Every structure is written in C-alpha cells, then in structure tokens.
Amino acid sequence: MTEEEPRLTAQEMIEQLEGSLSRWRRVRAVAALLAGLTGAVFVAALWWSEPGPLPGRTQLAFGLFGVFCLAWAGYGGWLLTRRVPLFATDRVIAAWIALVASVATTAVVATVAVQRGTGLVLALVVGGLFVVASVALAVRAHARRTALLRRKRELTGGDEA
Template sequence: MSDEPGLSAEDMIGRLDGALSPWRRAGGVVALIAGAAGAIFVALLWATEPGPLPGHTQAAFALLAGFCLAWAGYGGWVIRRRAPLFALDRVIAGWLAVAVSTVTTALIVAVAAGRDAGVIPAVVGGATFIVVSAVVTVRAHAVRAALLRRRRELTGEG
C-alpha cells in the first residue's frame, strides 16, 4: 500500500502526523513578524500624520493595519500548531492573499479613477496579483485534497 519499499502504512501515517517542517514554521515566523511590524509601522504613520485626515485616508490606514494584523494572526496560528496542517495553512494564506489583492486593487483603481490618472496600469497590476493569488489558492486546495485523500487511504477511513 506504500509508495516506498519497506515502509508500512503505520510508518507513512507517522510521517503525516509528524511535526511541522522547519521551513513551514519559519514561514509562519516571517508572516508573524512582518505582519506585526507592518501593523506597527502603519499605526505609527497614521498617528503622526499632521492635521485631521479625510475619512477615506483614515479608512485606508485602518485597512492596511488590518491586513498586516491578519498576516500576523496567520503567522501566529501556524507557529502555535504542533501538528502538520495538511496544507490548510497554504489554503488560508491563499484566501488571505486573494482578499488582500482584491481589496487593494479596488482601492487603487478607485483612487486612480478619482484622480483621472493611470487607471489601466492600476487594473492590470491589480488583476495580475489577483490572478496569481487565485492560482496559488486553487493549487493549495488541490494539494490539501490530495493529502487528505492519502490520509484516508492509509487510515482506512471511508
């Protein structure tokens, strides 16, 4: 039943149930630190802007800080996990990337349209990020489905 000679189903399940790889854990640490640093940077920039800011500028600062906090939360979640995630972390990161890319593109296109400047490059650039993040998300779903299918095969679950 195993793909490797001399490797029993129990050994294969043991591999599936092992600790999160050092590279995946390092990725979580990077997401946590970068997200937290980004949130602090945006919050400090927002707090030190002179004078009252327009509502749309305040909303943009809040949204950017929220994006950074979302990545920090994702990184913290990955680090706290002691077991493999069966690619769930990749699926969540993919959907987070799709959401952030879509909202950011919409805001950039709205600002460009409001200023009558560079709407086409904003749409093309934003669409590129959305498509790439969507492709990564679809691939993450496929990898997760394959891993879960393999686990069911090895454990004999229905």
C-alpha cells in the same frame, strides 16, 4: 519487502505526508508573524503621525493595510502553535489572505485612481496580476489539501478530515 525492513504504521505514513512543522515552515511562520507585526506597527505609526484630519479614503486605506498586517501576524502565530499535521490548511489560509488583500487593495487603488482621474488602467493591470497570482495560489493550495486528505483517508480507511 524483506523481513529486516520495518513496516510503517498508517499514522507514521500520515506524518510523513505532512509533518507537523518542518524547519522551513517554522521559518515561514516566524517571517509572517514578524512581517505582520512590523507592518502593523509601521502603518499605525504613519496613521497616527499624519497631521490634521485625513480624508475618508485615506482612513480606509490605513485601516485595510493595518488589518492585512494583523491577519498575517495572526496567521504566523497560529502556524507556530500547530503541533499536528495541517494537511495544507496553512497554505489554503495564506492563499485566501493573499487573495482578499490583493482584491481589496486593487479596489482601493482603482477608486483613488478614478477620483484623481489618472492611472486607472495601470492600477487595474497591476492589481489584476496580484489577484490572478493569488487565485492561482488558492487553487493550488486547495488541490494540495484535497490530495493530502484523500491519501489520509486511503491510509486510515476513515472519512474524517
């Protein structure tokens, strides 16, 4: 390194590892927030407009889909409020939301298929694909977070996360 080249501090290196909120992350956060809110309003409108009392499994499905939509909206809002490096925490949270949603949706669809006596294999195959994709994203997100935190410890010499 020559004398003219500026040296980065450990904090500057950490900020370069994982920026507080890049333009792409901000777009993803807004998309998650808007999609979640729109989905929640849509599900609530469908649920409210259904005539007569609905069967229990239909009530459960509407409730689950509403909760998933609100979880994505909450995630998007949380991500927009972060002003510090997240060290891939956002990816871990998104992967876990996706995993829980895919497992629960697969279970509901499989239950309905069994009760109707049709399409159980198709429901399990499609749902299984979503679950496998969600697990892969969760593993990848945890690995990325671990690598970033390890690098942060190397740069700062500390043990905090």
